[in-house]
Amino acid sequence: MFDIIGRRNIYFMISGLMILPGLIGLAIWGLNLGIDFTGGSLVEVRLGANPAAAQVRSVFVDAGLTDVSVITGSTTDALGKTYLIRTKTIDAGAKSDLLAKLGSAYGPLTEDRFESVGPVIGRETATNAFLAVLGASVLILFYLSYAFRQVPNPWRYGACAVFALLHDVVLVVGLWSILGKLFGLEVDALFVTAILTVVGFSVHDTIVVFDRVRENVSRFPGELFERVVNFSVNQTLDRSINTSLTVILTLTALLLLGGATIRGFVLVLLVGIVSGTYSSIFNASCLLVVWENGEFARLLGRLSPAKPVVATSP
Amino acid sequence: MRRRESITLAVIILIASVAGWIVWPDNPGIHATVFDRDIDIDFRVVEGLDLQGGLQVLLEADPAPGQELTPETMNAARSVIEQRINAFGTTEPVIQLQGQRRIVVEMPGVKTPEERERAVKLFGETGLLEFVDTGSTSPPPGRPLEPGKYPTVLTGKNVDASAVSVTFDQRNTPQIAFGWDAEGARTFGDYTEKNVGKYLTIVLDGVVLSAPRINSRIEDRGVITGRFSLAEAKDIVTKLKYGALPVPVKVVQQREIGATLGQDSVDRSIMAGAVGLGVVLAYMLIYYRLPGFIAGLALVIYSLLSFAAFKNPWAPVTLTLAGIAGFILSIGMAVDANILIFERMKEELRLGRTLGAAIEAGFNRAWDSIRDSNFSTLITCAILYYFGSGLIRGFALTLALGVVVSMFTAIVVTRTFLRLLLSTGVARMPALFGVGGVAVPVEPAKRAPSRPDPNGFLPAAN
Numbered sequence: 188m189f190d191i192i193g194r195r196n197i198y199f200m201i202s203g204l205m206i207l208p209g210l211i212g213l214a215i216w217g218l219n220l221g222i223d224f225t226g227g228s229l230v231e232v233r234l235g236a237n238p239a240a241a242q243v244r245s246v247f248v249d250a251g252l253t254d255v256s257v258i259t260g261s262t263t264d265a266l267g268k269t270y271l272i273r274t275k276t277i278d279a280g281a282k283s284d285l286l287a288k289l290g291s292a293y294g295p296l297t298e299d300r301f302e303s304v305g306p307v308i309g310r311e312t313a314t315n316a317f318l319a320v321l322g323a324s325v326l327i328l329f330y331l332s333y334a335f336r337q338v339p340n341p342w343r344y345g346a347c348a349v350f351a352l353l354h355d356v357v358l359v360v361g362l363w364s365i366l367g368k369l370f371g372l373e374v375d376a377l378f379v380t381a382i383l384t385v386v387g388f389s390v391h392d393t394i395v396v397f398d399r400v401r402e403n404v405s406r407f408p409g410e411l412f413e414r415v416v417n418f419s420v421n422q423t424l425d426r427s428i429n430t431s432l433t434v435i436l437t438l439t440a441l442l443l444l445g446g447a448t449i450r451g452f453v454l455v456l457l458v459g460i461v462s463g464t465y466s467s468i469f470n471a472s473c474l475l476v477v478w479e480n481g482e483f484a485r486l487l488g489r490l491s492p493a494k495p496v497v498a499t500s501p
Numbered sequence: 502m503r504r505r506e507s508i509t510l511a512v513i514i515l516i517a518s519v520a521g522w523i524v525w526p527d528n529p530g531i532h533a534t535v536f537d538r539d540i541d542i543d544f545r546v547v548e549g550l551d552l553q554g555g556l557q558v559l560l561e562a563d564p565a566p567g568q569e570l571t572p573e574t575m576n577a578a579r580s581v582i583e584q585r586i587n588a589f590g591t592t593e594p595v596i597q598l599q600g601q602r603r604i605v606v607e608m609p610g611v612k613t614p615e616e617r618e619r620a621v622k623l624f625g626e627t628g629l630l631e632f633v634d635t636g637s638t639s640p641p642p643g644r645p646l647e648p649g650k651y652p653t654v655l656t657g658k659n660v661d662a663s664a665v666s667v668t669f670d671q672r673n674t675p676q677i678a679f680g681w682d683a684e685g686a687r688t689f690g691d692y693t694e695k696n697v698g699k700y701l702t703i704v705l706d707g708v709v710l711s712a713p714r715i716n717s718r719i720e721d722r723g724v725i726t727g728r729f730s731l732a733e734a735k736d737i738v739t740k741l742k743y744g745a746l747p748v749p750v751k752v753v754q755q756r757e758i759g760a761t762l763g764q765d766s767v768d769r770s771i772m773a774g775a776v777g778l779g780v781v782l783a784y785m786l787i788y789y790r791l792p793g794f795i796a797g798l799a800l801v802i803y804s805l806l807s808f809a810a811f812k813n814p815w816a817p818v819t820l821t822l823a824g825i826a827g828f829i830l831s832i833g834m835a836v837d838a839n840i841l842i843f844e845r846m847k848e849e850l851r852l853g854r855t856l857g858a859a860i861e862a863g864f865n866r867a868w869d870s871i872r873d874s875n876f877s878t879l880i881t882c883a884i885l886y887y888f889g890s891g892l893i894r895g896f897a898l899t900l901a902l903g904v905v906v907s908m909f910t911a912i913v914v915t916r917t918f919l920r921l922l923l924s925t926g927v928a929r930m931p932a933l934f935g936v937g938g939v940a941v942p943v944e945p946a947k948r949a950p951s952r953p954d955p956n957g958f959l960p961a962a963n
Contacts (some may be wrong), residue, residue: 191719224526230510234804263684278755279617279618279621279752280618283614283618285696286614298614298757300754300756300757300758301617301755301756301757302755302757303752303754303755303756304753304754304860305753305754307753308559308753308754315888315889316888318888319884319885319887319889322884322887322888323880323881323884326880326884327877327881330876330877330880331873331877334873340580344633349819376889376893377823377893379891379893379894380823380891380893380897381879383884383885384827384830384881384885384896385878387878387880387881387882388834388878390877390881391834391837391874391875392874392875392878392962394870394873394874395841395874397871398869398870398873398874422848423844425844426840426841426844428835429788429840429844430834430837430840430841432732432784433781433785433833433836433837433840434830434833434834434836434837435785435833436777436784436833437774437777437778437780437781437829437830438777438829438831438833439777440773440774440776440777440778440780440829441770441773441826441829442773443773444528444769444772444773444776447825449770449822452823452826453826456826456830458666464679468654499921
């Protein structure tokens with residue numbers, strides 16, 4: 188049996204260290220937002236003449252568009268190299284004209300994708316994404332507090348679970364900031380879906396641990412809360428790891444073998460679920476103990492000497 | 502106990518077989534006549550845009566200043582658009598209201614750029630036809646007519662929708678033949694009689710189509726000539742047939758997705774799913790042995806049931822790439838319920854319970870965790886559905902459906918299999934359950950210890 192609760196400060200530090208690079212990345216680079224959030228237009232074409240990105244860009248700039256970015260895609264096939272062109276929002280007519288010019292200069296041109304998002308929609312999507320994460324957190328908080336109503340301090344369980352999941356969200360978003368800078372991975376609506384799935388998962392995992400705590404709290408009335416939680420975490424360790432492992436296995440299969448279009452999506456899920464497992468085992472339960480023992484308050488110098496709370500029966 | 506399990510087993514096999522048949526790709530469906538009622542059920546996978554390729558457009562109502570936007574107006578606009586698109590001929594378009602001012606239009610299979618442009622013009626333009634008295638001026642076609650300068654005599658409202666069609670003149674140029682309704686015929690007749698020699702300009706959405714001169718009184722029929730292509734003429738006929746949009750709309754979001762991107766991804770993702778499933782099954786077998794094998798069976802049944810649920814004829818789930826990922830994810834999660842149960846079982850066995858008691862206790866104890874944790878996933882799915890767009894909703898639905906079905910298979914299917922196994926006396930060896938070394942007692946067990954070991958170690962297997 189492992190002493191997880193006892194070493195909780197180490198684990199808090201590890202969590203902090205994991206989140207830190209992401210936070211720094213967010214502060215410096217922000218997020219590489221896709222057009223789902225910023226608005227704009229995205230055209231994906233293949234050009235037979237394989238021109239350089241700068242040449243493609245000049246066609247658009249000459250037509251009067253200022254904010255143009257061209258990225259050469261990773262695939263090259265018989266129809267030519269792939270180019271991802273991003274501009275401010277243009278309508279379909281303007282797009283056709285521009286593509287006609289591009290095609291005559293560097294064709295033959297195959298149009299693979301055209302997406303155009305008005306700026307208002309972009310802002311709405313961002314707001315909705317934020318509200319969705321917030322809404323999910325609140326609902327889960329309420330639900331857990333209700334499910335654990337027979338235990339002393341039911342709201343703590345909900346709160347600790349939410350803290351754990353926010354840790355996961357921050358971790359993934361921070362990681363994406365770095366990956367966006369290095370590999371150009373974009374934040375789009377699918378990313379938000381993945382985040383919310385991670386939220387659901389992280390809580391799923393945490394609940395199983397808390398469930399055990401609930402059960403053991405009533406089974407061992409005279410025990411130190413700390414000990415009960417530690418025991419519970421150990422009991423559920425096998426199960427937590429196994430469950431996450433099966434999901435991770437399926438996701439890894441998807442990542443390696445699945446289509447390219449959802450690769451980013453699957454990666455978010457993978458990282459998020461690993462993080463979720465970690466946070467359920469090492470963060471959520473430790474937080475419970477810390478709260479119960481009043482260690483935060485002690486840290487802030489308010490309470491006098493530590494009084495470890497004894498688990499009481501309901 | 503054995504009898505009940507056998508019946509349940511039979512039911513499970515039946516349901517699984519039906520599901521398997523539904524999932525089978527070239528499913529003929531059910532077509533029969535029962536008691537004078539025709540039953541026509543098809544089981545197909547509804548492919549989302551990102552799988553089929555197609556066009557997705559988000560329209561927003563752009564009312565003229567002073568024009569009020571009511572739900573009736575939006576509904577009317579929606580049905581006009583729907584009728585126009587049906588005339589265009591896409592299979593299974595989706596036209597839905599979104600919020601108070603928006604309409605989502607999805608047209609799968611619309612692939613070439615020309616088709617897309619044509620489609621957007623078709624439903625994005627208001628389609629207001631006006632007959633304008635321009636006196637002695639003949640405005641050139643193709644140019645916008647100065648608004649407000651000339652009086653409008655008649656609009657498309659008085660055109661008899663059933664009498665509009667494309668015809669051809671002697672040189673085989675397409676033109677549009679139309680007829681008036683009673684009121685229109687009267688007004689038109691009076692007007693043409695009084696205004697011989699003047700020009701009557703025909704304007705569509707503010708742009709001049711043609712400006713013929715009135716030569717004599719015309720009663721109830723007319724022809725609009727102009728330089729239309731056949732496609733253009735057809736589209737104008739469609740717009741006239743179903744009327745103008747009650748409120749102008751503008752395109753605020755547009756996505757065009759090529760099918761090739763989709764198909765390749767689909768095939769690979771399905772293969773990845775199969776591999777994932779295989780790996781999970783292998784893992785379960787190795788780690789949990791006999792119960793793992795049973796869980797594997799339950800998983801396969803789960804996959805069949807889940808996928809069959811997607812294909813249900815009343816509310817088929819639109820499958821997107823994200824949806825496939827959600828389904829594959831839910832396979833991994835479906836195992837979770839089984840794992841919860843098995844871990845509980847192992848614990849109970851270690852504490853010395855009989856196999857039968859361990860199974861029952863495993864299920865009962867695990868149910869709380871399963872219920873609570875799956876519920877939180879369902880909550881997230883609900884949020885995703887509420888806040889998300891079509892793509893996200895597909896994912897939420899597949900995941901939610903997967904979770905619900907997985908709960909069913911874990912509780913009913915796995916339990917039935919295990920109970921049956923118990924009654925056949927097959928599973929006595931603890932090794933088959935992954936619990937080390939000790940024979941599984943059949944007699945009642947001893948009491949579970951009442952305190953955790955003071956050193957913090959689990960009670961020894963005993």
